[in-house]
Amino acid sequence: MFQLNYDSEIEALKRENLLRIVRDRDCPVERTIITGGSRLLNFSSNDYLGLASNAGLIEAAKKALDSFGHGAGASRLLSGGSSIHALLEEKTTSFKGTEKAVLFNSGYAANTGAIPALADGRFAIFSDELNHASIVDGCRLSPAKKCIYKHNDLNHLEPLLSKSRSAYKLVITESVFSMDGDIADIYNLVVLCDKYGAALYIDDAHATGVLGNGRGSVAHFNVVQTNNIIQMGTYSKALGSVGGFAAASASVVDYLFNTARTLMYSTALPASAAAASVAAIDYIGAHPEALTRLRENIMACRRMLIAKGFPVTLDETPVIPIVFSSAKEVLHISQCLIENGIYAPAVRPPTVKTPRIRISISAAHKKEDIERLVNTLSESV
Ligand SMILES: Cc1ncc(COP(=O)(O)O)c(C=O)c1O
Structure with a gap:
């Protein structure tokens, strides 16, 4: 048998x-x-930043446990969210300088939810060869054409963009690469994306709380946040908590609320986790x-x-x-x-x-x- x-x-x-x-x-x-x-x-x-065991984050989580209980009980789109989830989205929006933000249960869920939701069959995706597994998996779930460009090599990316016949283009990069610790050339990626009419999806997992006074790579490179930039990130690294997010234009975020499967079909984060993330963003501003x-x-x-x-x-x-x-x-x-x-x-x-x-x-x-x-x-x- x-x-x-x-x-x-x-x-x-x-x-x-x-x-x-x-x-x-x-x-x-x-x-x-x-x-x-x-x-x-x-x-x-x-x-x-040593925030995973920070007393302020623990206190914020405990308070939320007392007020909202432990389990979220349902997906965010049903009754899983709370006023703390909404507050965290507001804080994330102003932290990242975007119009709106949406929470996911993890950075992994953000990438595997947002990438296939945004990059439908009309798109070509251009992804750095060293991008994180969660980006790779997000790309696998998308019906878009995929082009892999050499690590941080804009001279390799440019001809791929110029030759692409796809109506919509999405360039995806980590800002601080998780295993190499080098920094993507976000400034010139923005210039290149503008030139070829592409959107830029930045995984700021290891830049959030680290670069740009903690605000991440867009602030670090002093680039202007436009409707064509999506700042994905996670609360699980420098912010010492758990959960992921995508911060972008209102149009992108509203669309994600309606289409990102890892958000729609998964129970929301506990309010206590969201409360700890709120405390982490406040901590960075104050310290x-x-x-x-x-x-x-x-x-x-x-x-x-x-x-x-x-x-x-x-x-x-x-x-x-x-x-x-x-x-x-x-x-x-x-x-x-x-x-x-x-x-x-x-x-x-x-x-x-x-x-x-x-x-x-x-x-x-x-x-x-x-x-x-x-x-x-x-x-x-
Ligand atoms: C670049 C990058 N993106 C996304 C993730 C996933 O984030 P999370 O741990 O919150 O699921 C990680 C975590 O290892 C990461 O390094």
């Missing part, structure tokens, strides 16, 4: 050093975390020093790594990849770090093409944490 069994596939992953293990925590996401019974310095979270601390930590880490001979750039982003030639090597380095009380995860194919240690810097780190990371890394290679 047929037995569903993946043991040989799992064995193959093990042999190739590609088997994933889950490393659950026994504590909040903080500067240090307890996992596998050990307390480790945490260089693995996207909690760039510019947190962003300064983050920037100082980023630059300190990058400079120390360069001084030890690591091929690292001086991008002002908290994602710092140290690339190695094999999955075996990267697993070994990550294990050495753990044995020395540091957690910086090994990221391997298929998440990335080239195995790497992915360092995430936070405003919560102290200078000695970063020194310890860099010295241990340097001794481990």
